[in-house]
Amino acid sequence: MSAIATELSAAELTKGAGLPKWLAPLLIIAIAYIVVPLTGGSYLFEAILLPFLVLSLAGVGLNILTGYAGQVSLGSAAFMAAGAFAAYNFNLRVEGLPLVASIIISGLVAAAIGIVFGLPSLRLRGFYLAVSTLAAQFFVQWALTKFSWFSNDSASGVIDAPKLSIAGLEFDGAVGRYLFALTVVVVLTFLAHRLVSSQTGRNFIAIRDNETAARIIGIPVLRTKLLAFAISSFIIGVAGVIWAFAYLRTVEPAGFDLDRSFQILFIIIIGGLASIRGAFLGAALIVVFPLALSRLGNFLLGDVFDSGVLDMSQRIVLGALIILFLILEPDGLVALWDRVRRRLLLAWQSS
Amino acid sequence: MPISSHAFGAIEASAYAPEIHAQGLPASKPQALEGKPEQPVAEGAAPLLSLEGIGLAFGGVVALADVDLSVAPGEIRAIIGPNGAGKSSLINVISGVYRADRGRVHLNGARYAQVPTQQLARLGVARTFQNLALFKGLNVLDNVASGIAYRTRSNFAGQILGIGRSRREQADQRGRADQILEFLQLTGVRDRLAGTLPYGLQKRVELARALVAEPRLLLLDEPMAGMTATEKNEMAAYIRAARDRFATTVVLIEHDVGVVMGLSDRIAVLDYGRKIADGAPDEIRNDQRVIDAYLGVASDNEDGAGI
Numbered sequence: 001m002s003a004i005a006t007e008l009s010a011a012e013l014t015k016g017a018g019l020p021k022w023l024a025p026l027l028i029i030a031i032a033y034i035v036v037p038l039t040g041g042s043y044l045f046e047a048i049l050l051p052f053l054v055l056s057l058a059g060v061g062l063n064i065l066t067g068y069a070g071q072v073s074l075g076s077a078a079f080m081a082a083g084a085f086a087a088y089n090f091n092l093r094v095e096g097l098p099l100v101a102s103i104i105i106s107g108l109v110a111a112a113i114g115i116v117f118g119l120p121s122l123r124l125r126g127f128y129l130a131v132s133t134l135a136a137q138f139f140v141q142w143a144l145t146k147f148s149w150f151s152n153d154s155a156s157g158v159i160d161a162p163k164l165s166i167a168g169l170e171f172d173g174a175v176g177r178y179l180f181a182l183t184v185v186v187v188l189t190f191l192a193h194r195l196v197s198s199q200t201g202r203n204f205i206a207i208r209d210n211e212t213a214a215r216i217i218g219i220p221v222l223r224t225k226l227l228a229f230a231i232s233s234f235i236i237g238v239a240g241v242i243w244a245f246a247y248l249r250t251v252e253p254a255g256f257d258l259d260r261s262f263q264i265l266f267i268i269i270i271g272g273l274a275s276i277r278g279a280f281l282g283a284a285l286i287v288v289f290p291l292a293l294s295r296l297g298n299f300l301l302g303d304v305f306d307s308g309v310l311d312m313s314q315r316i317v318l319g320a321l322i323i324l325f326l327i328l329e330p331d332g333l334v335a336l337w338d339r340v341r342r343r344l345l346l347a348w349q350s351s
Numbered sequence: 352m353p354i355s356s357h358a359f360g361a362i363e364a365s366a367y368a369p370e371i372h373a374q375g376l377p378a379s380k381p382q383a384l385e386g387k388p389e390q391p392v393a394e395g396a397a398p399l400l401s402l403e404g405i406g407l408a409f410g411g412v413v414a415l416a417d418v419d420l421s422v423a424p425g426e427i428r429a430i431i432g433p434n435g436a437g438k439s440s441l442i443n444v445i446s447g448v449y450r451a452d453r454g455r456v457h458l459n460g461a462r463y464a465q466v467p468t469q470q471l472a473r474l475g476v477a478r479t480f481q482n483l484a485l486f487k488g489l490n491v492l493d494n495v496a497s498g499i500a501y502r503t504r505s506n507f508a509g510q511i512l513g514i515g516r517s518r519r520e521q522a523d524q525r526g527r528a529d530q531i532l533e534f535l536q537l538t539g540v541r542d543r544l545a546g547t548l549p550y551g552l553q554k555r556v557e558l559a560r561a562l563v564a565e566p567r568l569l570l571l572d573e574p575m576a577g578m579t580a581t582e583k584n585e586m587a588a589y590i591r592a593a594r595d596r597f598a599t600t601v602v603l604i605e606h607d608v609g610v611v612m613g614l615s616d617r618i619a620v621l622d623y624g625r626k627i628a629d630g631a632p633d634e635i636r637n638d639q640r641v642i643d644a645y646l647g648v649a650s651d652n653e654d655g656a657g658i
Contacts, residue, residue: 191511198510199503199521205488206497213484216446217560218472218501227507274488 037175045174050247052287053181059267059279061235067274069228070208075136076264081256083110083237084244088251110237111230118229144253158252161245177246272332281333290314399424399600406453414440416624427601429611432621438604442572446478472501477561478570483553487546494545495528498563531563551582571603587614
């Protein structure tokens with residue numbers, strides 16, 4: 001449902017503007033690669049851009065499963081954790097395995113776990129499926145805490161991530177890690193974009209919109225659902241690797257709790273279901289919003305606005321925001337964005 | 352992921368090559384499978400579809416009781432009856448959405464207790480739904496093209512990378528979809544999202560999605576429900592044209608007896624899950640039981656004397 005207004009307006013927009021569709025993304029990527037590293041400070045990279053990139057990627061992954069294929073999942077953080085720990089262990093235990101290889105393998109591990117926990121989707125739908133994906137969340141977190149082998153028997157369970165280097169090229173410092181994360185996100189987002197506009201992507205949408213009809217016209221429903229789980233988990237797993245290796249620089253199960261799963265779900269709901277751009281807009285809001293709120297609170301209330309108050313007000317405002325979005329703009333920020341752009345475009349054309 | 356593609360590889364390896372069904376020739380005799388009992392011959396040709404003693408109950412409610420039906424290749428076969436007579440249940444049994452409690456479905460010479468829904472398209476059967484079942488998030492072209500998505504051989508990785516085969520498949524499927532859109536005069540709404548179309552057009556898009564596979568057997572569940580008289584006549588013309596062009600056998604459910612009489616070759620009448628009449632439109636029109644159950648008569652006692 002949510003896709004309708006979004007896709008339609010996107011089509012109209014590009015028609016109206018007369019610009020090729022790939023121009024805007026290309027421009028953004030160029031700015032992200034050239035302008036941002038030259039101008040940004042380390043706070044921008046460490047506190048804003050790195051979590052934004054990772055959460056965007058996780059949002060893209062979940063959007064494939066939930067937005068396009070219509071299978072609600074509350075296990076995203078588990079797949080992130082699976083990816084992060086798999087990458088850590090492959091990196092640790094396999095001598096001379098290139099970083100790129102261990103990232104891809106860890107994505108495949110997450111995909112395999114995604115398929116296993118996607119099996120209930122063959123029988124369960126909607127709310128019941130969401131609850132069953134909680135099993136992934138709790139099981140993975142339990143397994144990672146219970147078996148210290150995963151964290152190389154470290155006493156605290158918190159382990160340092162290895163250095164990022166590809167073919168002798170070191171990605172050190174905030175800017176280096178930012179460029180590393182950016183590259184992974186750009187590549188996977190591009191592939192995800194190709195996927196959702198392919199026959200497989202259309203099969204996802206068909207199953208979401210009418211499963212019985214999809215089965216009758218011969219779309220392999222079971223296989224397509226599991227494929228959606230696998231691809232989504234792969235992307236989310238890689239996001240987990242970036243989260244641990246490039247953003248936090250440590251690997252620990254605690255960061256991948258249920259809150260994180262909800263956060264990613266909120267990102268795609270606020271950003272816009274069944275939209276790649278939506279994941280980025282939603283992640284931007286989720287990352288920037290707490291920082292903006294704390295600045296604003298400090299500015300208005302001074303010392304009264306301590307971390308406790310911040311945390312509380314953050315939850316209240318975010319909760320209210322989600323409810324507002326669900327009621328007023330179920331198609332998310334993407335729809336809002338497109339409407340504003342269309343207005344501006346019309347105003348510009350008529351003047 | 353290779354895991355998932357191979358795990359269900361069995362589905363792909365169907366005994367029914369899509370090419371065979373793409374022809375949809377009414378003249379071609381259904382291939383006899385081993386161990387298949389001999390069919391009763393209806394009107395000279397072996398029936399494409401025949402139902403044998405179908406019984407279906409939901410809890411205590413009997414939806415279908417001992418229904419026999421045979422459909423000859425190339426005919427337009429209507430099933431009519433009052434609300435709740437079991438018409439939709441019958442279509443759902445034929446398409447495997449329901450499993451009949453009793454009886455068998457013979458299709459293309461094979462005999463089923465439950466028709467394998469996932470294989471339906473490969474068996475050369477397509478259907479539409481009583482309530483619209485389009486994919487709202489896809490445009491009209493992609494909705495129609497999805498009707499032959501089951502023939503896709505390329506996997507998702509090839510599609511992402513855009514290798515030759517996936518490109519050719521997509522171009523081929525969209526080309527076929529475009530032909531059907533033109534045939535049903537839907538080209539004007541080709542790029543609209545299906546969910547944004549008016550009801551009558553959505554019904555026609557659903558017909559297009561079913562037709563694009565060039566099925567041998569087309570099941571239409573109330574294709575004209577909720578339409579105006581003009582739209583109904585248009586739809587009837589499209590159904591007839593589809594039969595003539597693609598040599599498709601049509602089984603349809605409809606309420607509007609007038610349209611059905613003009614459109615169908617043979618009509619079966621259901622009442623309370625039982626078949627009470629079966630024959631050419633003229634026979635049905637004059638069948639006393641049908642008149643009593645469904646068509647109705649002018650009352651003998653028009654003045655209401657004695658009431």
